Amino acid sequence: MSSNTVSQTPSELVRDNIRNLKAYQPGKPIEEVEREIGITGAIKLASNENPLGPSPLAIEAAAKTIGDSHLYPDGAAYYLRRDLADMHGIDPERLVFGSGCNEVIQMLISAFCVPGRDQVLSHKYAFISYRLQTLAHDCEFVEADVTENLGCDVDALLAKVTEKTRLIFVANPNNPTGAHLDRKSLEKLLANVPSHAIVVIDEAYHEYADVADDDYPKSQDYAQDRPLLVTLRTFSKIYGLAGMRVGYGICSKEVADFLNRLRRPFNVNLIGQEAARAALADSAHVARSAELARSGIAKFRSVAPELGVVAYPSLGNFLLIDVKRPAQEVYDGLLRRGVIVRPMAVWGLATHLRISIGTEEQTERCIGALRSVLS
Ligand SMILES: Cc1ncc(COP(=O)(O)O)c(C=O)c1O
Numbered sequence: 001m002s003s004n005t006v007s008q009t010p011s012e013l014v015r016d017n018i019r020n021l022k023a024y025q026p027g028k029p030i031e032e033v034e035r036e037i038g039i040t041g042a043i044k045l046a047s048n049e050n051p052l053g054p055s056p057l058a059i060e061a062a063a064k065t066i067g068d069s070h071l072y073p074d075g076a077a078y079y080l081r082r083d084l085a086d087m088h089g090i091d092p093e094r095l096v097f098g099s100g101c102n103e104v105i106q107m108l109i110s111a112f113c114v115p116g117r118d119q120v121l122s123h124k125y126a127f128i129s130y131r132l133q134t135l136a137h138d139c140e141f142v143e144a145d146v147t148e149n150l151g152c153d154v155d156a157l158l159a160k161v162t163e164k165t166r167l168i169f170v171a172n173p174n175n176p177t178g179a180h181l182d183r184k185s186l187e188k189l190l191a192n193v194p195s196h197a198i199v200v201i202d203e204a205y206h207e208y209a210d211v212a213d214d215d216y217p218k219s220q221d222y223a224q225d226r227p228l229l230v231t232l233r234t235f236s237k238i239y240g241l242a243g244m245r246v247g248y249g250i251c252s253k254e255v256a257d258f259l260n261r262l263r264r265p266f267n268v269n270l271i272g273q274e275a276a277r278a279a280l281a282d283s284a285h286v287a288r289s290a291e292l293a294r295s296g297i298a299k300f301r302s303v304a305p306e307l308g309v310v311a312y313p314s315l316g317n318f319l320l321i322d323v324k325r326p327a328q329e330v331y332d333g334l335l336r337r338g339v340i341v342r343p344m345a346v347w348g349l350a351t352h353l354r355i356s357i358g359t360e361e362q363t364e365r366c367i368g369a370l371r372s373v374l375s
Pocket residue numbers: 047048099100101102103127171173174175202204205233234235236242245246247
């Protein structure tokens with residue numbers, strides 16, 4: 001190397017789309033808040049986790065498996081695949097596993113979108129990963145306008161479809177808004193999307209929604225009519241296994257085959273696979289978790305008028321509130337009281353907070369803290 005070579009900085013070397021990217025901001029960890037504010041006993045209602053934790057059956061299965069941690073997991077996740085295929089009544093080859101369904105989102109974009117050419121479509125206030133992963137892949141992210149409830153407006157979404165649209169992401173219900181597509185809206189979407197675009201219905205909160213609303217559709221009921229349909233599911237929410245990182249996609253065998261070509265080897269860990277299988281078997285835990293979320297949302301919505309906030313309807317395990325003032329102040333006030341929620345400014349919602357539903361006790365504490373901050 002010649003002596004006058006000027007060394008280049010990473011900032012000069014990195015791809016433009018990565019230089020301009022803002023990293024995903026997760027909810028603040030409890031320990032960090034306690035350290036910063038000098039308190040103990042803080043509660044985190046910021047990441048839509050299950051406050052009941054994993055099923056005891058999943059904990060037992062994880063404990064049994066940990067002694068085999070020197071072994072690579074089964075990359076094809078044979079037993080988990082079989083259990084899920086039975087549960088959904090589908091061919092096991094239609095499943096693709098990810099380290100959380102975040103990874104399946106990434107695989108879909110990598111497999112189907114040509115950088116610098118294709119577009120990924122969703123709507124305003126959609127799950128933020130769709131945007132981040134599209135931009136990381138150097139594709140254009142297109143956002144449609146939303147309904148009054150900040151939900152997906154199918155007509156507005158369809159109006160944004162172009163020849164470059166390869167993937168359309170709709171979370172049902174959506175995070176952070178809690179809004180959902182009803183049966184008629186989903187049918188309209190699926191019937192009108194042109195065949196060059198793959199529709200991805202992200203059902204990370206499916207089990208909560210299924211209990212809450214009779215008009216909430218299951219996207220796989222339409223798989224026969226639309227082969228280019230992918231459904232996303234996860235063990236991170238109602239199954240209480242966010243720390244295990246297990247998610248999956250349900251799609252056609254052909255799509256699954258392509259995604260599996262770029263799936264990292266052993267992407268779903270050994271303990272996660274076994275914990276997920278055990279969690280599936282504990283339907284009582286799932287029912288309890290759904291009921292807790294329902295009653296927590298109802299509680300927040302019933303006290304909202306008295307608190308002077310607007311609480312949006314939600315079919316998830318969280319809800320969005322509009323505090324009608326800069327939400328950062330309210331967020332900071334809640335933090336000082338040891339309650340961690342999620343400010344929505346990164347979504348462009350400067351007066352909104354998202355609150356994950358905790359235990360009954362945590363819900364009471366959060367409402368009390370809100371009352372004190374807002375008064
Ligand atoms: C709508 C939605 N989709 C997908 C995910 C990703 O879940 P995971 O990667 O933990 O499976 C989340 C997590 O918050 C979500 O809210």
